[in-house]
Amino acid sequence: AAAPSGHGASPGPTVPAQRGEAGPVLAWLREAVVSAALRAAARPRRAVWRTPLPAVLGLRLFPRAGGVDELALDTALATVTPQVRAAFALRVLEGLGPRSAAPVLAAAGVASPEEALHAAEHLRSIVGAEAEALLHGTEFDPCVVQARPTDLLRRRRRTRLTALVAAALVLSATAGTLVALRPEPPEPTPPVTALAAASARATDPRFLVRTPPERWSDTARVDLTQWPARGERTGDTALLSRALDAWTRGTGGGAGVRVSFTPSTPTTPPAAPPRLLFAGSVDGSAVVLLHDGERLIRYAESLAGRGGQVLELARADDADVTTGAAVAVARTGLGTRFLLAPWIDESAVRDLLRPDVPAAPLPVSGGGLTDPVPQPAADCGRVPALQVRSSTRIVEDHSFLLTDLGELSPAHLTWTPAPGTGAPARQPREATSAAGLAAWARSACTLPGLRGTGVRAVNRWEFARQALPEQAGPATWTCTRADLWNGRGRVTVAWEGPDPRGRPVRVPGATPEDTAACSRFGQHLLAGTYWTAPSGARYYLAAGSRALTGVTADGPVTASVRGQFLAVRTDATGPVRLTGTMPGSGGLPGWGEPDTESGGS
Incomplete structure (x- = not known):
């Protein structure tokens, strides 16, 4: 049979290619089932002749009993409205997205499909990823029941009593009619479940986690979990309540909250009371910083009552002494204010493009809030960076560089120098030395291209230094790796x-x-490019990391040399296929080829 259409036509049934793809029959059947289910749920529960299960004479029918997980899911579903259960089924069982599920709910008579979908998504985040597997089990299958015969002796007694019951019903017909006409008593309020109580606790400012002020100086875990609550409004319950409410509403698409998040950041509401890091007034805004163990959350509202509420979420599940050393609190035309970690003793600002200019001291308030740090210039005429030093109280007395890439956490900058003659393989190190600063001065203008991509740390690795032909000087081959929070x-x-x-x-x-290239899990690299000498002669150059013992070029340029460097004079053009030789392993393809397995040294 064909599904009815809005124009009276009956298009032939089509079966979708996979679950969630709408076809005429599937879409019509889905709307019909949801509508029928919501109509049934709207009927009075004490309606005459209404039975929850099929009735078979002489048999007792009842659903299969589930375990603890099924009981918890059934309890959670019982605490929400039928509209939310319908939205939950469309999202979990049918696999529909919010845009596809909303029209189905609207066609079924749901007044506010968006609110129902938001509540369903909240329920989904509470019950966990195993909800779909449980709903597909036999315990929730409406077509699976258990059957047992009724008690024979009880059946005989019921037969004898049937006449007496019928007579009693006739005599009490009038009274029964009056009772039936009485107004339906209000629905009892469903009991508060453990999941509902946990959700309410997570959004109650009274239960926010607050770390003692000096905990960071006596712990083996120096990260965001050791930040104390700072700011003059940490006791402002109304502000904290608005921040938690905006987090819950904003991540569900609530109106009035502008939400932004870095790539791969979960946008679910809080599942447990988060940690309070900061609450105060900064540059015309009331700001709240929260941490739930995996994410940083920044809430801001204008003190003048304009602009609405702003919510930013960013991953922070691998933060440490360096990547958890600062959090952006406010951005204005003057720059970015940071809240520094309690283990930061010294802070300064320097321009990465000018390594010979000393860093300028950065004023910091008693609560750890810095003066504005300038933003990078649009023409790359200036690339500011924070240079901070950790406290000797955590036995991590060292300085390191942080740069603002437009996210809540600034990125940690490191440097791996070129291999020296006979020197062992070098590891990434802090870029605050004269050589490290000079190296980053050449790569600093590549950093703005990483803004907004969820960068945790950036390492510049100089994997080879090659003497250019015609005594033109040394060339440096670099691999810059940006590690993301995901x-x-x-x-x-x-x-x-x-x-x-x-x-x-x-x-x-x-x-x-x-890619694993240029990381500890990809420590070999080979790359090549064309180069024109000052004399006008054209060359093809290639260089590999320290482990290579030979380089072969094929294509427009054909050559093979021992060692890790190749320089061939040529007038050819076009891509060259490179292969490197390493002891005890197969060939290493050149960088940029589809099967490359390159990395850092």
Whole structure:
């Protein structure tokens, strides 16, 4: 049969390719089932002849009994309205997105589909990912029941009593009619479940977690969990309540809250009371910083009552002494104010493009709030960075660089110098030395391209230094790796000439979205590019990391050399296929090729 259409036509039934793809029959049947279920739920529960299960003479029918998980899910579903249960079924069982589920709910008579979907998503975050598997089980299958025969002796007694019951019903017909006409008593308020109580506790400012002020100086875990609550409004219950409410409403699409989040950041409401890091008035806004163990949450509202509520979420599940050392509190035309970790003793601002200029001291309030740090110039004429030093009280007395990439947590900058003659493989180190600052001065202008991508740390690795032909000086081959909070890595390979004022030249080739290259799990790299000497002669150059014992070029340029460097004079153009040789392993393809397995040294 064909599903009815809005124009009276009956298109032939089509079966969708996969669950969630709407076809005429499936869409019509889905709306019919949801409408029938909501109509049934709207009937009075004490309606005459209404039975919850099929009735078979001589048999007792009842659903299968589930375990503890099924009982908890059934209890959670019983605490919400039928409209929310319908939205929950469409999202979990049918796999529909919010945009596809809303029209189905509206067609079924739900007055506010968006509110029902928001409540269903909240319920989904509470019951967990196993909800779908439980709902597909036999305990929730309406077509599966258990059957047992009734008690024979009881059946005989019921037969004898049937006549007496019938007579009693006739005599009490009038009284029964009057009773039936009495107004339906109000529905009893469902009992508060453990899940509902936990959700209410998570959004109650009275239960916010507050770390003691000096806990950070005597702990083996130095991260955001050791931040004390700071700011002059940590006792402002009304402000904290608005922040928690905006978190709950905003992540569910609530009106009046502007929400932004870094890639791969969960946007679910709080499942447990979060930790309060800061609450205060900064640059014309009331700001609240929260931490739930995995995410940083920044709430802001204008003190003048304009602009609505702003909510920012960012991942922070791997923060440590460096990546948990500062959090952006407010951004204005003057720059960004940061709240520094309690273990930061010294702070300064420096321009990465000017490594020879000393860092300027950065004033910090008694509560750890800095003066505004300037933003990078649009033309890359200035790339500010924070240079901070940790306290000796945590035995981590060292300075490191942080740069603002437009997110709540600034990115940690490190540097891996080029391999020296006979020196062991080098590891990433802090870029605050003269050599590290000079190295980052050449790569600093690549940092603005990483804004808003969820970057945790950036390491510049100089994997090779090559003597250029015609005694033109040394060239430096670099691999800059941006580690993201979600565990992925973005890599850029570049070539730098002997002029220290020159900008890096990116090595052409496909760049993978996620790679282990230039990390501890990808410690070998080979790259090549064309270069024109000051004399006008054209060369093809290639260089590999320290473990390579040979380089082979095929294509427009054909050559093979021992060692890790190749330089061939050529007038050819076009991509060259490179292969590196390493002891005890197969060939290493050049950077940018589809099957590359490159990395850092």
